[in-house]
Amino acid sequence: MVFPVLPLSVPLANVQLWTTPLWILSIGVTLGLVLLAALWGIFWLVNRGAAKQAASAVAESVLVWILYAAAAIALFGVVAAPQMPLAKVMDSLRRLPSSGERTALVVVEPQSIDQEVSFDLVADEVIAYRIESDQDIRVADVTGEAYLAPTAIVAGDEPYAWNTKSKLKRGLEDRVSKLYLTNEGDAPANVSLSFTSEVLVPETRQIPVVALSLAGLFVVYVLLRWLTPGISNIAAATAKEAANQPIYLLLMAGGAVALFCYIYIPYNTFGEDVKMLKDSGLSTIMVLAILFAVWTASVSIADEIEGKTALTLLSKPISRRQFIIGKYLGILWPVVLMFVLLGGLLMACVSYKVVYDSRESSNPTPEWQLCHAEMVGLAPGLVLAGLEVAVLTAISVAVSTRLPMLPNLLIVGSIYAVGHLTPLLVQSSIGENEFVAFFGQLIALVLPMLDHLNIQPAIAAGQAVPASYLLVATLYSALYCVIALLLALLLFEDRDLA
Structure with a gap:
């Protein structure tokens, strides 16, 4: 029997393609570490004792592994910098605050030539602009060029619009600090200028997000x-x-091996293997996190109650409320660590998968921007999967106050299955008898609608998840977690621990 050999060898140029998105994220990680160091330094200057306690608390927590991973990623960013588009990325990062849409309302006096309007623009970054005036005017980016080489000739009450798909010329060159407006008419011209620009490397927009996320954690x-x-x-x-x-x-370890193997599994999707890798990877991380959360909740709560360990702990000045909430947070922190480490590995696998599939299918070599887009598209999925695990963990904590591991696993597994089927149950109850409709609505009200935290439809359609949806999903999950923890407190409040 002949076993297939995994094609691990990749040309150096292809390595640079799929590692460039990772390198850009490493800049965000590096800035996050710098921000953390700066915050700790300020804290140390204000209160040295508290700063040392904060550092000691982090060093003794599971989050220290995230710190180690961040340091390794930052080291990769430094080592790989000479082979990456460092100058373009740094310039784009510096100009991020200047990007976006900027408008100005100007009154151009009659019979005026080259009236100055300040506008800080880089021609290659301008993706669209629109000029409106109630009088005929000429616009130039260089003084004295209003008649020889104007940027735009705007007729009164006829907007002049340009974008990257327009057949008109951009009319701007190099860096523009001022625009010059000429009005030959006898009446003042009310002019509206609107310019939309984007940095040369738009992918740098994720750098501040990564930095703030790391520091915020x-x-x-x-x-x-x-x-x-x-x-x-x-x-x-x-x-x-x-x-x-x-x-x-x-x-x-099992999750890491599975994510690595998913790269080489032939999904036979006619060029859509990356989507299958995303869906499989997210499902794997989420299921592993749920299994760990249920197991930990049973061991740290149910077993401690049965073994009278909880009674010893509660004999100290610790309330039952602190016990339940502390256990819940104690389960979540390793889950966060799992999502960060395995999620980062999944992003790297997705970036590599884009290059790997193009080579295996003899398609043209993709640009690194495509690898970055596919990789960054995973972030909302990781957030939603994490929210789903947080909800099920809260339910598991509530169940653990009364039942051991096996019933806990069965109940959480059932809620997981029904929670993903809730929209289908509600939809199927429409038009049925009143009892069926009531039962469907009752399930939707009592059980969490976990299918709303599933990114698989967005992955299949190739659509991005908007930030507003993430915000609503976060609020919904937080509300359900609070309800589940309140239920846990009610169940645990009158539990006999003796």
Whole structure:
């Protein structure tokens, strides 16, 4: 029997294609580390003792592995910089605040020539502009060129519009700091100027997002330790114990191997294998996280209650409310670590998959921008999958206050299945008898509509997930988590621990 050999060798040029998107994200990670260092430095100057405690809290938490991974990614960014479009990326990053749409309303006096209007533009970055005037005017980007080489000749009450698909010439050259307007008429001209620009490397827009996300994660953790010390101590102990369990390492290793193997699995989708990789990878990470969350909730809550360990813990100045919330957060932190590490690996696999598929199908070599677009499109899916795991974790915590692991797994698994079928149940109940319709609406009301946190339809359609949808999904998930934790508190409040 002959086993197929995985084609691991890739030309150096192709390596640069799929690593360029990763390198751009590494800039964001590097800036995030710099921001964290700056914040800690300011904190140290204000209160050295508290700064040392914050550093110690992070060093003892599971998030320290994210810090190690971030440092490794930053090192990759530094080492790979000579082979990457460093100058263009840095220039685009610097000009990000200047991009977007800018407008100006100007009154051009009659019989005036080359009236100046300040506009900081780079010709290659302008993707569209529109000039409106109630009088005939001429617009130039160089003084004295209004008649010889005008940028635009605008007729009164007839807007002059240009975009990248227009047959008209852009009319702008190099860098423009001023526009010159000429009005030969006898009446003043009311002129509206609107320019839309985009940096040469639009992918740099993700750099600030990555930097703020990385810094925000650690800031939130430190704030929780500072504002809720009792809850945070329980959460830190639970997270550290859970992350050191063999099952956690096994799930992480198994997930990493599975994501790597998904690259080479032939999905037979006629050029849509990248979509299948995204869907399979997201599902794998989410299922592994759910299994870990249910297992940890059962071990750290149900088993501690049965083994009287919880009674010993609650004999200290710790309330039952702190116990439940601390356990929930302690389960979530290793889940966050799993999503960050496996999610980053999945992004790298998707970026490589684009180049790999084009080579295997003998298609033209794609641009690195396509690798970046496919890779970044995963981010909303990871967020939505994380929200789904957070909701199911809250439910698992509530169940663990009364039931052991096996019933917990069955209940959470059933809610997972029904939650994804809820929209179908509601839709199928339309037109049926009142009891069926009531039952469908009741399920939709009581159980979480997890299908709304599923990005698979967007992946299949090749559509981006808008930020507004992520915001609504986050609010919905947070509300359901609060309800589930309140239920957990009610179930645990009168639980006999003796």
